[in-house]
Amino acid sequence: MPSTTILDARGLKCPMPIVKTAQQIKVVSRGDLLEVLATDPGSVADFAAWSRSTGNELVGQSVEDGVYHFVLRRK
Amino acid sequence: MTAIAERPAVAETPVPTEFAQVFEPSAEATKQLVIINWSGELDKIWPTLIMSSAAAASGYKTSVFITFWGLLPFVKNQRRIVGENWMQKMLTLMQRPGIDHLKLSKMNFLGMGPWMIGTLSKKYNVAKPAELLEACQALGVEFIPCQMTMEMFGLKREDMIDGLGEPAGAATVIELMTQPNTASLFI
Numbered sequence: 001m002p003s004t005t006i007l008d009a010r011g012l013k014c015p016m017p018i019v020k021t022a023q024q025i026k027v028v029s030r031g032d033l034l035e036v037l038a039t040d041p042g043s044v045a046d047f048a049a050w051s052r053s054t055g056n057e058l059v060g061q062s063v064e065d066g067v068y069h070f071v072l073r074r075k
Numbered sequence: 076m077t078a079i080a081e082r083p084a085v086a087e088t089p090v091p092t093e094f095a096q097v098f099e100p101s102a103e104a105t106k107q108l109v110i111i112n113w114s115g116e117l118d119k120i121w122p123t124l125i126m127s128s129a130a131a132a133s134g135y136k137t138s139v140f141i142t143f144w145g146l147l148p149f150v151k152n153q154r155r156i157v158g159e160n161w162m163q164k165m166l167t168l169m170q171r172p173g174i175d176h177l178k179l180s181k182m183n184f185l186g187m188g189p190w191m192i193g194t195l196s197k198k199y200n201v202a203k204p205a206e207l208l209e210a211c212q213a214l215g216v217e218f219i220p221c222q223m224t225m226e227m228f229g230l231k232r233e234d235m236i237d238g239l240g241e242p243a244g245a246a247t248v249i250e251l252m253t254q255p256n257t258a259s260l261f262i
Contacts, residue, residue, distance in 0.1 A: 013199060019128050019210045022132035
């Protein structure tokens, strides 16, 4: 069962959610999950692109009360 | 990968150990972004720093060649007037250097424009150039000052912020821009 780290990027605007994600994913173990909370609507496209660029898989995403949840698996 | 590793002229230059981590290109980087940062204006520095921090965060090897007016934002904030002769000093008297003292390319209105943009960016929680610059350096973006313009402006290494790469010239940037899988921008 992979462990999940939460990164709160709510309120941050482009490019800070992915900047924080890039810094945080380095301290997540390979195969473990990082769940990012964000409120920037641009992050929907950006997290998909970031996942393709870096190879860290976007295993799930959802939106709840205006908060986006992106679940990434560290490659 | 091998294409990026081959940069002897720059790679062999000794780097102060405290900044070594800043310069370490991501071992996994196979794609790169090169930006020629020519402008020293707020509305141009902003996209330069946003694009380069986003690229570095996405695993791209990212280099920013800072030249001409684009050098002034990378002078230490507390330096008011820099240069050796009166003409060089006049330049920074008219255009205050430092990342916190940028003007807009249009609608500057004696600082009214930058104040409004600053207020709006705070209200909408957009990262300031100084924060983005810090993020860029933490993510390993390499800022390469232009040797020739530094001399022409009378700028010394100690006038510039810490963590910059070795000053270099046009051939270095051409070599970077013509690597495979490289996108280049002139801003």
